[in-house]
Amino acid sequence: MQEQTATMTKKRMPLNGVDVPTLFATIDAVRNQPELAKFQFRVSNRWVSGTNSQSRIESFSGAGGEQKHATAFQFDADHPQVLVGRDQGPTPVEFLLHALAACLTAGIGNIAAARGITLTEVESTVVGNMDLRGILGISDEVRNGYEKIRVEFRIKGDAPPEKLREVVEQSRARSAVFDMITNGGPVEIGLTAG
Amino acid sequence: MQEQTATMTKKRMPLNGVDVPTLFATIDAVRNQPELAKFQFRVSNRWVSGTNSQSRIESFSGAGGEQKHATAFQFDADHPQVLVGRDQGPTPVEFLLHALAACLTAGIGNIAAARGITLTEVESTVVGNMDLRGILGISDEVRNGYEKIRVEFRIKGDAPPEKLREVVEQSRARSAVFDMITNGGPVEIGLTAG
Secondary structure (H helix, E strand, C coil), X not given: CHHHHHHHHHHCCCECCECHHHHHHHHHXXXXXXXXXXXXXXXXXXXXXXXXXXXXXXXXXXXXXXXXEEEEEXXXXXXXXXXXXXXXXXXXXXXXXXXXXXXXXXXXXXXXXXCCCCEEEXXXXXXXXXXXXXXXXXXXXXXXXXXXXXXXXXXXXXXXXXXXXXXXXHHHHCCHHHHHHHHCCCEEEEEEEC | CHHHHHHHHHHCCCECCECHHHHHHHHHHXXXXXXXXXXXXXXXXXXXXXXXXXXXXXXXXXXXXXXEEEEEEEEEXXXXXXXXXXXXXXXXXXXXXXXXXXXXHHHHHHHHHHCCCCEEEEEEEEEEEEECCCCCCCCCCCCCCCCEEEEEEEEEECCCHHHHHHHHXXXXXXXXXXXXXXXXXXXXXXXXXX
């Protein structure tokens, strides 16, 4: 009984930099008011030259209204010189791997905190293999995207390996980016020309 | 005949910041030596705190060997305060939209140049709608990822709207990120714990 109380107290304390009480309060609020869960994320992009473009990320909507990031973020993407670009930023497909690593890692931080597990290290490498004959239009038998992506985590914390494994598994099961990259979804493209 | 010669000369000149002769030479080289097309892209990510992590993008392999970007790129991702994060960077799902915009735009730059079309402006907004009851674990009937993504391009160049539309369509048909986000692909996750 004493142990159970101690565990419950631990679970509702801030941990791993996660404000666990506010996280649970947020989940409760959304459960009671599902319309708060409707979010729209946005990026505006401007072509610079060649394969180089720049995106701006500033506003989004959700939690019942318009929201703004604390600062506006800007990122260049480009192709490297070996792919006839000017290397002004990572390639779009590298940003995709970054999105995947960051999504799974954010989930690991949240879920470990909610379960009362203190993390001391979460590192990952993400590699994606691609045959460029797809995007270069050389072969119709080769897909444009990655043939395979592999994520390798190294995690240290005050829980046995099996518990850390369950945290990673739960993060995978609730990751927005993992869902998009493994299952796909509808994308519409519109154009105003001239 | 004179017109045809002029057109062909135009097509093989650098245009839109794209080194068109080198682009065609690269495609020819890959056609003759398909192993040059095998690329591996990589990201290493390190958890900082809470939902904040940082990715480093530096090396990749392809074109027959190990390659490095001119500089190492680093990016923070985080959740915003309304989602109990500290807003140290865009969310992972915003980076996904950035990857999509940048991939389609790089293709538009290359394809327009290859077709002898001078572009003066390519802008896009990408919006993605998501019901967060999925990732918050409130409803199993709601997916984790975007329900729908919409990309809206505004393009100006020295070609009629129909030709610009064909450029966008060809970019979509050969985009690595569009392929991943609409069709998905295999992702493996490994873990070394403790």
